[in-house]
Amino acid sequence: MKDLKDYSLLKHNTFGIDAKCRRFIEYTSVEEARQAAAMLTDEDRPLLILGGGSNLLLTDDYKGTVLHSGINYLKQIDEERVKCGSGYDWDRFIDYCVTHQLYGAENLSIIPGEVGASAVQNIGAYGVEAKDLIEEIEAVEIATGNIRVFRNEECEYSYRQSKFKKEWRDRYLITSVTYRLSKNYAPKLDYGNIRSALAAKGIENPTATELRKTIIEIRNAKLPDPKELGNAGSFFMNPIVSKAKYDELAAQYANMPHYTIDTDHEKIPAGWMIEQCGWKGKSLGNAGVYEKQALVLVNLGGASGSDIVRLCEAVQKDVKEKFGIEIYPEVNVR
Structure with missing residues (x-):
């Protein structure tokens, strides 16, 4: 576990804002997440539970404690379900799914960030949202250190919203997310310019790999690389x-x-x-x-x-x- 003081968050936010936090804690297992929760006192507040920092704008040095998941694994549970540690890279998860003929996530390719944030933010793109895939979320309750498991319907997902952003904000450290994919490929092509981009390449019925590649090309053409801008x-x-x-x-x-x-x-x-x-x-x-x-x-x-x-x-x-x-x-x- 990392436990650092006056820590620069420059590498933890894609806006490239060089702000510091008073304390930075990174946990790499469920047990460490429970230990981190037990370590917190009133002096650590306000809390900021941080993923990849791709959806964060820091306006000043953070006066409280930042908590970050370093739980980094992917495990296929059965034919259609995949469980990922909350610190696992989101696009690596998508790549695994497409490579292993697990369908439904292709349109969410190359969205920056980590798995844990998908369950908080309900990320979405091109007609697909994380809520369409999430089955359950495992988290540590900060106040008690207890492990909680939430089903999809408990999280009250809506457009870019969940209970983790509202009444559950700063109450849980998400440790893993389980997704249910499908072995039946049913591509969603009618959002944005997906069909026209495919047509430009002479593709009418794309494979999942072709669709993922096209989504990546579309996003890269219109979104700047955070490393450059x-x-x-x-x-x-x-x-x-x-x-x-x-x-x-x-x-x-x-x-x-x-x-x-x-x-x-x-x-x-x-x-x-x-x-x-x-x-x-x-x-x-x-x-x-x-x-x-x-x-x-x-x-x-x-x-x-x-x-x-x-x-x-x-x-x-x-x-x-x-x-x-x-x-x-x-x-x-x-």
């Missing part, structure tokens, strides 16, 4: 609006993209609205809106967390004024 991927959640609000905007913007949620709600891409407001490729100081994808805010070099927040608020203000819609960060701002 600090970012946390999609910064804003796509807003879900009423059918009445959608109809009002559709009358003004004939080509407005949208995705039907149900008979009463539509999802409108936040990136499209940001681009309509003229922000794509623009910047405020050292913080900018990525030139290839307006949903992504980037550290152009030397930006502080406060710089990113100031840009975020300016973008939110313009979208609200133009469309009458509030957009909210997907990123955890701390």
Whole structure:
């Protein structure tokens, strides 16, 4: 177990913000997670349970204790179930699934981060969400050190939300996640530009390997490499609006993209609205809106967390004024 003081989080956040935390604890087993929970006192608060830092914006040095899982394993339980330690790399899990003919996760390829965060954030892309795959989560309750097992339905998953982000926040150290895949391949190709990207390569019925490769190519073409340009991927959640609000905007913007949620709600891409407001490729100081994808805010070099927040608020203000819609960060701002 690591237990360090005044620890730099530069390598633990993809925005490239050089902030420190007062204490950093990394556990590599369930027993160490229980020991870490027992070590914590009131002086350690506030707590920050950190995954790969790909969904985090630090606005200052963290005055409390950061806890990170180093539990790093993958185990196939049976024909369709895979159990991963919470510190296991997410895309390594996807790669394993595709390689071993376990289907359903292909569209979530190359999302940065660790397995534990998938159960908190309910990550998603191209019409698939982690909740579609998660069967159960094992965690250590910080207050008691007890091991808890949560079924999918207990977590109350919704768009980028779970009870781990709300009432269970900072109460549990996730130690593993069990996923149920399928041996029957039923690719989802109708979200975004998947079909057109496949068609450009002359592929009509892709294998899982071809679909994964195409998803990776699409993401790499529009998302910057955090090693070259600090970012946390999609910064804003796509807003879900009423059918009445959608109809009002559709009358003004004939080509407005949208995705039907149900008979009463539509999802409108936040990136499209940001681009309509003229922000794509623009910047405020050292913080900018990525030139290839307006949903992504980037550290152009030397930006502080406060710089990113100031840009975020300016973008939110313009979208609200133009469309009458509030957009909210997907990123955890701390």
